[in-house]
Amino acid sequence: xxxxxxxxxxxxxxxxxxxxxxxxxxxxxxxxxxxxxxxxxxxxxxxxxxxxxxxxxxxxxxxxxxxxxxxxxxxxxxxxxxxxxxxxxxxxxxxxxxxxxxxxxxxxxxxxxxxxxxxxxxxxxxxxxxxxxxxxxxxxxxxxxxxxxxxxxxxxxxxxxxxxxxxxxxxxxxxxxxxxxxxxxxxxxxxxxxxxxxxxxxxxxxxxxxxxxxxxxxxxxxxxxxxxxxxxxxxxxxxxxxxxxxxxxxxxxxxxxxxxxxxxxxxxxxxxxxxxxxxxxxxxxxxxxxxxxxxxxxxxxxxxxxxxxxxxxxxxxxxxxxxxxxxxxxxxxxxxxxxxxxxxxxxxxxxxxxxxxxxxxxxxxxxxxxxxxxxxxxxxxxxxxxxxxxxxxxxxxxxxxxxxxxxxxxxxxxxxxxxxxxxxxxxxxxxxxxxxxxxxxxxxxxxxxxxxxxxxxxxxxxxxxxxxxxxxxxxxxxxxxxxxxxxxxxxxxxxxxxxxxxxxxxxxxxxxxxxxxxxxxxxxxxxxxxxxxxxxxxxxxxxxxxxxxxxxxxxxxxxxxxxxxxxxxxxxxxxxxxxxxxxxxxxxxxxxxxxxxxxxxxxxxxxxxxxxxxxxxxxxxxxxxxxxxxxxxxxxxxxxxxxxxxxxxxxxxxxxxxxxxxxxxxxxxxxxxxxxxxxxxxxxxxxxxxxxxxxxxxxxxxxxxxxxxxxxxxxxxxxxxxxxxxxxxxxxxxxxxxxxxxxxxxxxxxxxxxxxxxxxxxxxxxxxxxxxxxxxxxxxxxxxxxxxxxxxxxxxxxxxxxxxxxxxxxxxxxxxxxxxxxxxxxxxxxxxxxxxxxxxxxxxxxxxxxxxxxxxxxxxxxxxxxxxxxxxxxx
Amino acid sequence: xxxxxxxxxxxxxxxxxxxxxxxxxxxxxxxxxxxxxxxxxxxxxxxxxxxxxxxxxxxxxxxxxxxxxxxxxxxxxxxxxxxxxxxxxxxxxxxxxxxxxxxxxxxxxxxx
Numbered sequence: 001x002x003x004x005x006x007x008x009x010x011x012x013x014x015x016x017x018x019x020x021x022x023x024x025x026x027x028x029x030x031x032x033x034x035x036x037x038x039x040x041x042x043x044x045x046x047x048x049x050x051x052x053x054x055x056x057x058x059x060x061x062x063x064x065x066x067x068x069x070x071x072x073x074x075x076x077x078x079x080x081x082x083x084x085x086x087x088x089x090x091x092x093x094x095x096x097x098x099x100x101x102x103x104x105x106x107x108x109x110x111x112x113x114x115x116x117x118x119x120x121x122x123x124x125x126x127x128x129x130x131x132x133x134x135x136x137x138x139x140x141x142x143x144x145x146x147x148x149x150x151x152x153x154x155x156x157x158x159x160x161x162x163x164x165x166x167x168x169x170x171x172x173x174x175x176x177x178x179x180x181x182x183x184x185x186x187x188x189x190x191x192x193x194x195x196x197x198x199x200x201x202x203x204x205x206x207x208x209x210x211x212x213x214x215x216x217x218x219x220x221x222x223x224x225x226x227x228x229x230x231x232x233x234x235x236x237x238x239x240x241x242x243x244x245x246x247x248x249x250x251x252x253x254x255x256x257x258x259x260x261x262x263x264x265x266x267x268x269x270x271x272x273x274x275x276x277x278x279x280x281x282x283x284x285x286x287x288x289x290x291x292x293x294x295x296x297x298x299x300x301x302x303x304x305x306x307x308x309x310x311x312x313x314x315x316x317x318x319x320x321x322x323x324x325x326x327x328x329x330x331x332x333x334x335x336x337x338x339x340x341x342x343x344x345x346x347x348x349x350x351x352x353x354x355x356x357x358x359x360x361x362x363x364x365x366x367x368x369x370x371x372x373x374x375x376x377x378x379x380x381x382x383x384x385x386x387x388x389x390x391x392x393x394x395x396x397x398x399x400x401x402x403x404x405x406x407x408x409x410x411x412x413x414x415x416x417x418x419x420x421x422x423x424x425x426x427x428x429x430x431x432x433x434x435x436x437x438x439x440x441x442x443x444x445x446x447x448x449x450x451x452x453x454x455x456x457x458x459x460x461x462x463x464x465x466x467x468x469x470x471x472x473x474x475x476x477x478x479x480x481x482x483x484x485x486x487x488x489x490x491x492x493x494x495x496x497x498x499x500x501x502x503x504x505x506x507x508x509x510x511x512x513x514x515x516x517x518x519x520x521x522x523x524x525x526x527x528x529x530x531x532x533x534x535x536x537x538x539x540x541x542x543x544x545x546x547x548x549x550x551x552x553x554x555x556x557x558x559x560x561x562x563x564x565x566x567x568x569x570x571x572x573x574x575x576x577x578x579x580x581x582x583x584x585x586x587x588x589x590x591x592x593x594x595x596x597x598x599x600x601x602x603x604x605x606x607x608x609x610x611x612x613x614x615x616x617x618x619x620x621x622x623x624x625x626x627x628x629x630x631x632x633x634x635x636x637x638x639x640x641x642x643x644x645x646x647x648x649x650x651x652x653x654x655x656x657x658x659x660x661x662x663x664x665x666x667x668x669x670x671x672x673x674x675x676x677x678x679x680x681x682x683x684x685x686x687x688x689x690x691x692x693x694x695x696x697x698x699x700x701x702x703x704x705x706x707x708x709x710x711x712x713x714x715x716x717x718x719x720x721x722x723x724x725x726x727x728x729x730x731x732x733x734x735x736x737x738x739x740x741x742x743x744x745x746x747x748x749x750x751x752x753x754x755x756x757x758x759x760x761x762x763x764x765x766x767x768x769x770x771x772x773x774x775x776x777x778x779x780x781x782x783x784x785x786x787x788x789x790x791x792x793x794x795x796x797x798x799x800x801x802x803x804x805x806x807x808x809x810x811x812x813x814x815x816x817x818x819x820x821x822x823x824x825x826x827x828x829x830x831x832x833x834x835x836x837x838x839x840x841x842x843x844x845x846x847x848x849x850x851x852x853x854x855x856x857x858x859x860x861x862x863x864x865x866x867x868x869x870x871x872x873x874x875x
Numbered sequence: 876x877x878x879x880x881x882x883x884x885x886x887x888x889x890x891x892x893x894x895x896x897x898x899x900x901x902x903x904x905x906x907x908x909x910x911x912x913x914x915x916x917x918x919x920x921x922x923x924x925x926x927x928x929x930x931x932x933x934x935x936x937x938x939x940x941x942x943x944x945x946x947x948x949x950x951x952x953x954x955x956x957x958x959x960x961x962x963x964x965x966x967x968x969x970x971x972x973x974x975x976x977x978x979x980x981x982x983x984x985x986x987x
Contacts, residue, residue, distance in 0.1 A: 008935040022953070023927060026904055029950040030923065033905040036948060057922025065928040070935065 103400025106353030108407025393451030490810025608668025783870030
């Protein structure tokens with residue numbers, strides 16, 4: 001069939017009435033003409049009319065053939081069947097509601113999940129020509145990526161013509177003042193080509209030019225809306241950032257950047273301090289020139305790096321430069337691993353839902369055997385009956401699909417904030433036309449999956465036996481299929497439940513890990529110090545020391561500590577120490593703390609001493625190391641007692657810029673506190689006195705005597721006494737900080753738990769349906785047995801026994817499936833084997849319990865059968 | 876799908892209609908049916924009505940065009956004429972037909 005005809009025949013469907021009318025007109029005219037000719041041949045009028053009709057042929061047959069020819073007949077039939085299917089739905093409202101609900105649950109969860117997968121993995125990034133945007137890293141060692149130094153960045157920019165634009169950035173934060181209380185906003189300092197890299201334009205004003213410097217700022221569209229009420233005259237105003245007025249030179253057009261944390265951008269101008277060759281601080285993005293391939297630019301960067309490497313510190317010389325497409329960088333390993341697994345889990349939920357619906361359809365089909373037999377006897381072909389039954393299922397699936405899309409929309413709306421937190425900012429999750437197409441495909445798939453077997457069963461029922469039967473018995477085949485389906489549901493649910501239990505166990509293990517710090521009754525907070533009032537770290541240090549002193553004497557406060565990094569949080573600063581006689585640098589994390597830090601967090605000193613108040617500016621340089629580093633020193637350098645040892649510490653900015661690796665004595669060893677994500681081995685950490693190496697952006701840690709919340713007013717007051725203009729930011733209890741580090745595994749466990757619960761519930765419904773149906777069918781048999789002396793207990797145990805056989809069969813199959821499938825989760829588990837016998841056993845037990853619970857109702861109904869009544873009824 | 880109840884070999888009716896329109900120009904359904912009957916003489920038993928399903932298909936393919944006109948009995952009726960595409964199609968169908976008959980003829984010739 002040509003395309004043209006296909007279109008025409010579809011159109012003909014909608015114009016059927018008119019085409020029929022036109023054909024009738026033509027036939028009438030035809031007959032008249034024929035009659036006239038016959039009259040002209042000399043036939044009498046009656047004869048002439050007869051002859052005309054005779055030579056025309058059967059009018060009804062011609063009409064039928066006309067309809068067949070002009071349009072695809074099967075479509076017409078199908079539409080009629082579906083329409084009939086829809087019309088039949090209200091006749092069984094309970095059945096329709098249950099099936100629609102079950103399907104909506106399955107389809108809804110899948111469509112919502114598809115929207116996430118689509119947004120994260122499938123859709124192109126929301127920037128123009130996103131394939132050309134890349135992230136450029138230093139890769140000092142295989143598998144390690146690092147930020148870049150200023151000199152390297154400038155060299156790359158100078159020597160790589162493959163980039164249409166190359167920009168460096170660093171994160172900052174600033175308190176935006178003006179109307180009302182100041183708000184803390186995250187922002188970035190960026191070099192001039194930053195917005196060209198992402199292809200983002202200004203809606204008002206302009207973005208940066210190479211000559212831009214000083215207090216200039218570009219606002220995101222969202223920040224303009226939220227903090228400046230979308231004022232169109234904004235470019236005439238100044239924004240006060242950290243107490244300093246900034247000229248607003250542009251507002252971005254609305255777009256993906258509005259979903260990012262970053263609210264403002266300032267020009268990044270390199271000062272002489274920035275020229276350090278060891279300070280790896282810049283994040284670099286580039287946009288490739290048209291027709292430049294990734295391989296080409298990688299080759300170029302390697303060549304540039306090879307030339308630069310000779311002037312680098314010895315330890316950085318093996319390194320190379322890595323260029324990765326932005327789309328690959330944005331999706332972290334965690335998401336890459338967990339999203340497919342969650343998608344698989346919702347897929348299983350849909351399968352179970354379909355199995356449930358198939359079971360319900362089979363049960364419904366049983367009651368229609370006679371109807372079908374009568375129709376078949378009246379001449380309906382089996383094919384017709386089959387398609388008609390399938391069309392009824394299609395109507396149900398369409399309804400379920402529509403409800404599912406509505407559910408998906410609700411889910412995505414409700415999960416919005418959590419999603420924004422978890423997914424990369426470029427992923428905008430919405431139930432769009434792609435999700436609708438997916439929903440349509442699911443509904444069709446569900447229709448075939450659920451409808452085919454029941455429709456075959458029902459339409460192929462043995463005509464004679466169905467008509468002869470008194471409408472009481474059920475076909476053995478059908479109930480056997482239903483039992484197989486329910487056992488399958490038990491098996492699939494078991495896979496999900498054991499998956500959920502594995503994740504739960506893993507979560508419990510993660511929560512149980514000794515963090516090395518006592519976090520009860522400890523609260524943390526920080527402040528943003530305006531650059532104008534506190535231009536150098538030394539100024540900030542004075543402020544921090546004053547606050548720490550005030551806090552220490554505030555009522556209800558037990559201890560106060562200061563640190564550049566919170567406990568349990570990853571330390572971004574990676575440094576190295578050189579030991580005499582050892583060629584390799586020992587990699588360490590680098591943290592600055594005050595004398596109160598260790599005691600505020602209950603970190604004990606294992607040997608030597610901690611940091612004390614005598615470790616001031618001007619006093620001899622010391623450092624304290626953690627146990628992990630002590631162990632490493634023993635292994636690498638054979639140092640048994642590190643206390644008193646002098647090593648060279650490579651940390652940019654430490655002491656004076658001229659000396660790259662000053663000598664520092666190790667004063668003591670403390671027990672390791674956990675750094676970074678749970679489940680990782682302890683990292684080697686070096687602590688130096690904050691007083692000897694002041695920093696801005698320091699965090700307070702306050703251990704309170706009573707409940708932290710009750711002491712908060714006193715804490716606020718203490719800070720206000722030192723500087724009344726500073727708001728407290730990042731106020732949180734350490735328990736909250738701890739929970740945050742576990743948020744991604746706990747979220748995953750929750751999601752899985754909900755799916756598993758839904759699956760178990762659906763399975764219970766399915767099992768209940770089968771057993772209840774069986775009891776109804778066997779009412780008479782039960783009655784007879786009871787009349788013959790069976791006790792109620794026997795009847796109940798018979799029904800429960802039946803259920804147990806089903807459940808056991810399902811559990812055996814499910815255990816095999818779980819063993820195979822949970823293996824893909826290995827990467828997400830912490831100290832739990834994917835074949836953990838406890839999780840598998842508990843899953844089996846809980847599924848068996850759920851199954852027996854579902855069986856209990858039919859069983860008790862069977863026990864209530866009155867033998868006299870059933871036997872009489874049959875009379 | 877279609878049951879082969881018409882006495883004309885399946886598919887040939889299209890060819891006959893196209894050829895008729897090519898020779899005779901614009902015609903209504905009755906005239907087409909009559910013309911085919913006349914040319915065929917006794918060798919063909921055609922229910923005249925079967926031209927109509929064929930006509931709607933040819934129209935959908937775009938090989939013939941229709942316009943409303945008035946019949947000799949003063950009734951509104953459709954007139955059919957060959958389109959450019961229809962003329963091309965006719966050539967194709969004639970060629971196909973000749974190829975088929977030639978093949979069958981050769982086959983029968985050698986088989987006997």
